[in-house]
């Protein structure tokens with residue numbers, strides 16, 4: 270536990286984080302997590318965060334050393350996609366019972382589970398996650414993993430991020446530390462080249478990285494490791510031979526990017542694949558860093574040519590939506606990198622941003638938003654559900670883009686809503702992803718269901734028939750409502 274304490278202090282000390290740099294030594298020691306409000310939803314635990322970052326490594330067996338509930342708690346709630354292996358989606362847990370705890374059987378059960386997985390699935394590696402119960406009873410997962418790795422001649426990686434040590438974000442970072450300590454740099458690739466890059470903090474949600482990878486392929490740039498989206502163990506293990514890194518989500522893996530630069534001299538930059546301008550800028554930055562590290566400068570010209578061609582295609586497709594969406598007002602209730610990159614992307618086609626949440630944004634993210642948005646007061650830290658509902662029901666926005674947790678506030682206010690967080694089913698990255706995002710916004714806003722749900726309901730008609738004379742306004746409105754329901758066909762609902 271003492272080594273875990275030291276690791277947490279090290280993560281809290283992250284010099285790559287601007288917010289952290291602004292703190293004094295005492296404040297830094299306390300970490301970033303605010304004390305939780307009793308009774309309030311707390312979000313994920315550190316174990317959850319570690320698993321979010323590592324589970325999309327698709328050929329690894331992820332073994333949770335815990336009672337069953339820890340695995341069930343966070344099972345399969347994100348839409349990362351794999352282009353091959355399916356092992357990552359098989360749930361492995363030691364399923365500790367009270368009896369195992371009382372009898373001190375935890376470590377023995379863990380070793381047995383590792384053996385079973387090795388024999389049944391022969392994965393290239395097994396990741397073993399500690400959790401609250403197994404950390405509190407003192408199970409030494411590092412020792413068990415070391416012994417199992419020797420015995421079975423297989424990488425068995427301890428992920429020491431039990432839930433109680435802190436927030437989901439701390440767990441993200443501890444997962445990055447585990448990769449640094451046990452995985453990255455353990456395999457030497459025989460095909461390292463001057464155009465190899467790493468992408469960090471890209472989760473391949475709904476397969477959206479597959480909209481970006483073909484662009485890199487066309488430039489002759491190889492993604493040595495995308496961590497974690499659609500990654501393979503051996504690619505992650507040889508990620509130290511990449512020449513440059515693009516960091517997509519800095520809040521999750523800034524420590525990994527910085528330490529890889531320190532240890533293996535891999536320069537990194539933070540960029541985004543959301544929006545046309547940001548995608549182009551990310552491609553330019555990758556090319557520039559590669560040239561800086563020895564690649565042929567002709568790649569800069571090829572990158573500009575590709576950007577020119579792809580932007581023209583995307584703008585042509587988006588032109589069809591401009592007249593339908595120009596001036597529409599969007600409320601963005603998300604966080605992190607999306608709080609600025611999506612804002613920028615939507616403003617590119619004339620959509621107005623009436624608010625964007627910056628709760629999970631870094632100071633750098635906030636600075637970027639300030640530059641993009643004309644009115645700083647359109648940034649909000651948090652908005653209580655009641656305020657959100659009031660804003661939407663007064664029709665101050667035409668659509669809300671957010672995660673699933675707030676969808677019912679929009680639906681109750683009879684305002685269109687689009688999922689933009691990890692559970693979404695559409696890919697929004699790259700040029701094609703931007704076109705898809707705008708298409709989905711258009712479909713949501715113009716879905717005929719909104720006209721219908723905003724009308725007076727049929728039962729008002731029955732009440733009004735009893736209480737009011739037949740000529741009343743209420744009756745007229747509701748009779749129209751009945752007619753509309755009667756005349757609706759499936760085609761009226763478009764693709765939604």
Ligand code: SF4
Nearest residue numbers: 314316339400401432
């Ligand atoms: S690790 Fe701890 S906080 Fe996280 S799900 Fe398990 S018991 Fe709950």
